[in-house]
Amino acid sequence: MIRTCIVLENNEIMTDVPLARVKEKGVKWYWVDFENPTEQEVEVLQSFFRFHPLAIEDCLDEFSQRPKLDFYDHYIFVLLHAIHHDTLDSHEVNMFVNSQFIVTFHRHSVRDLNNLWDRVKKEGKELTPFTVMHGIIDKLVDDYFIPVYSIEDQLNRLEDDTDRDMINELMDQLFDIRHSMSKLRRSLIPMRDLMYRIINSGRLNAYKEQQLYFQDVYDHLLKLVEMLESYRDFSSDIRDSYLSMNSDKMNNIMMTLTVITTIFMPLTFIVGLYGMNFQHMPELDERYGYYIVLAVMFLIAVTMFGFFVKIGWLHFGVKKKRARKRKRLLRLK
16 A cells, blocks of 8 residues: 655645646655555555665565665665564565655554654655654663563562572463564664664754654653663573572472481381391390380481471471572572
């Protein structure tokens, strides 16, 4: 689908006019938007606008490319990424811009771009192609704040969920979050570099009045990248704490099993000793031998149990206190 919007020199705004009218006399500037175009509509980029084949190739590339800025003789080409909030997948938004026109090309519907289109139809006489370009970039960047803040909420929930026993489930959620952050960083960092080129490029000196607005977008991108970096460190701390807690829990389990095994070793020896099938064993003739052996075994078990408690191998009554302490330390991190 191709839609057109032209602003005449008398400030009249016309939409959905034939494409040929955008180059008529009296046109102040125009916006042509290609949304999921057909093959015949794609050919218009070359046959009507005469854009460079490399820029057209970037528009048609099925694989998502890195955000970029290219300078051509009479226009600039900008490639940006729009974010899908549910899947965090990115799709391209391509723009050809100069002082007389802006041409946008995208395979998917972009809500913010459609909203800006409605604004241009009402306020086009007060805008320019570069203000529209800024508006598109600003809206696309602002859209990234929603998933980034969502990641912060997810990390806070995981931080408060340290009492759960299913450490493996928590770790799976944590790695899913880190994967989402990686997907966002792959778009945000190149877009940050792109905005740096825009605000520092000497080839855009004619549009210095827009630099302040692009600087604001650059500040937003810096904030987003810094937030993701801090969340990566935060998630690493949570991961290390989970692993430490899980290791501590396994050590306690192994120590408990070791103590139980150690207590039963002498008991097993006594049982094995008197379980031998020799006929001449003096203790077998004792009337109270069975009860004496049971008492000795009980005394050995109690003595060893008390010894292990005394030396700190077994802790009772302090597990909950230690768990609360670990949770408090995790929050401090």
